[in-house]
Amino acid sequence: MKRKFAYLLGAILISVASCSFITNKKFDNPDKDKLLIDLISYVLEKGHYSPKDFDDKFSEQVYKDYLNALDPLKRYFLASDIKEFDAYKDAIDDQIKTSDISFFNLTYTRLMQRMKESEGIYKEVLNTPFDFDKKEEINVDYDSLPYAKNEKELKDRWRKQLKFSALSRYADQSDEREKLIKSEGASVDKGVAFSDDDKKIIASSPKDFEKKARESLLSQMNDTYDVLDDMERKDWFDIYLNTIVTEFDPHTYYFAPEEKERFDTSMSGSFEGIGAQLQKKNDKIKISQVISGGPVWRGKLLDVGDEIMKVAQEGKEPVSVAGMRLDDAVKMIKGPKGTKVILTVKRVDGNIEDVSITRDVVELEETYAKSSLVKKDGKTFGIINLPKFYVDFTDYDKRNAASDVAKEIEKLKKSGMQGLVLDLRDNGGGSLKTVVDLAGLFIKNGPVVQVKSTGAHKEVLEDKDDRIQWDGPLVILVNELSASASEIMAAAMQDYKRAVIIGSKQTYGKGTVQNVIDLNQFLQSNSYGDVGALKITTQKFYRISGGSTQLKGVNSDVVIPDKYSYIDVGERDQENPLPWDKIDAANYNVWSGYTDYSEAIANSNARLAKNKDISLIDENAKWIRTQQDEKMFPLNYKSYKAEIAKDEETIKKFKALRDYKNNLSFTSLPYEDSLIAKDTVLAMKRKRWHEDLSKDLYVEEALNVLEDLKVSNFSKQNVAVKD
Known part of the structure; x- marks a missing residue:
């Protein structure tokens, strides 16, 4: 690949970079909180890819989300507090422009007051036994729940929430008691279980369990409030700041100094x-x-x-x-x-x-590409698992995902590979340069992705190397957690019709890039010390066909459901995601190697339509969604147990999915055999991976598609000796 790519962008999808804005603006507010408001609003307006207007609509959304962040269970504030706060609903935008923090000051003072009062409420509630025979329910749909009108209503809300927590503890102890009575053959008198031989007490009564559940919950609540007591005013102000910045998009975030340190540590991989x-x-x-x-x-x-x-x-x-x-x-x-x-x-x-x-x-070795051989119907196929698009930023040529995959392809070809599966499931992204280089392994040359930056024209990133590492049949596996770089790779191969994409209905849908901006760089003199940093969205990705990968992700050619199919895990399910849009397509030519590309996709879909296991996976996914949508729960012990028994019975129905076997045998490449013989840990890891693959329905169908794909100019012998 051409060396010039080494200088493109920061080369990663979440790049730790410093962006400077030419400004004569002075940030000299003597109040640190107001200074931060001034700094952050300026950077957002000047640097965000899609800046928002600070208007009444923005104010109302910040107002709603901020109160939800402070009191998500609606067990602190009263309706009268909210009525008082409402005066600021349309004024937060004006306060941001003038660095006014009176709304924050009011809510912070009131929250501290209400939290202090709630400490007395939970202690009073937990001093009174719960009646688990009483028929009542709790509604956990807190978004639609109104704020309590008075202290009596608030106390009852606390009672139900604490009873719900205690009920699970009570049920756990009751289950253990029943198992013990059954195993010991004990007799029960007035709720107390006795052993039959020496009449020794072996299990307490339900009344004792109820008391123990309350005592345990009280200890936990005391610990929670100890943590809350340790929080300082600046911690609550950080919540206010982040409510403001996340209105721009879910990936924009303010890092207080200590949080920035943690972020840097996590990016280094050493934690x-x-x-x-x-x-x-x-x-x-x-x-x-x-x-x-x-x-x-x-x-x-x-x-x-x-x-x-x-x-x-x-x-x-x-x-x-x-x-x-x-x-x-x-x-x-x-x-x-x-x-x-x-x-x-x-x-x-x-x-x-x-x-x-x-x-x-975290073992970085496990983030690297690994490959396996698998035989099916007398043919040899290869599978490469790529957990992320990694790179060594100090020396790109030292180690990166693209060069590692290229090496694995060469080793697989020497073992007679006739088709390749590239597994990008759960791959959350990584280096942009490696995506371009990786795509170049499968096409002669051409564009891979289009990038638009804040206030700049689009840039088309291309593979300019005519070499093709693998020109045989190719399938790429994705799921709802395949994001960013994974989506660029899958989208490019789909647009070229170079690979068949198999997996979820759509991938994650993150088509944006963030830069981390050090806020200290804007201060000429700083008496406050470190003021932190802002992670801000500055770029957006587009397919070579023109559509953004943002929000919509990549739609698989062959859709196979999984447990995430109906639940909220993608970009579209986040708060305030940037919209999908489209730009002009880049200039590219569709891959002409396949003789039956569309037919292979049609055959796969026809096979899956008759597959009973696929129907069961889809049924399981829909049931998982209904579980997540459930908002009403019983506080009566018998009803609670009946619900659990019902769920357990349903789960048994889906046990067959865990027991599924594809009857394929996966083996390591010859070069790894000698390493495995010396390294028991590596041997264990490969054994576990191969066992997982042998239970993988998605891999099985990928191999079926590879068998169906025919490449007009593909010769196993010729490919195997390519440099």
């Missing part, structure tokens, strides 16, 4: 933890990304969309994270290498279980 990114939405903290190479990824412990309900350090009581700030939840979950954290998780499919994770350093 200890569980290897997962979290996101808070509607007061629920969920897994938004599993980091390749981390403990969670290695142990297949969590999936994107799983909700974290409680966090416990080893040997300690679990703490609920409901209503907790995301940063505080992250602090509880992170920790030194070798220590354990136990997460109570509600799976995407509704199952609730405790997951023990040993914290560790």
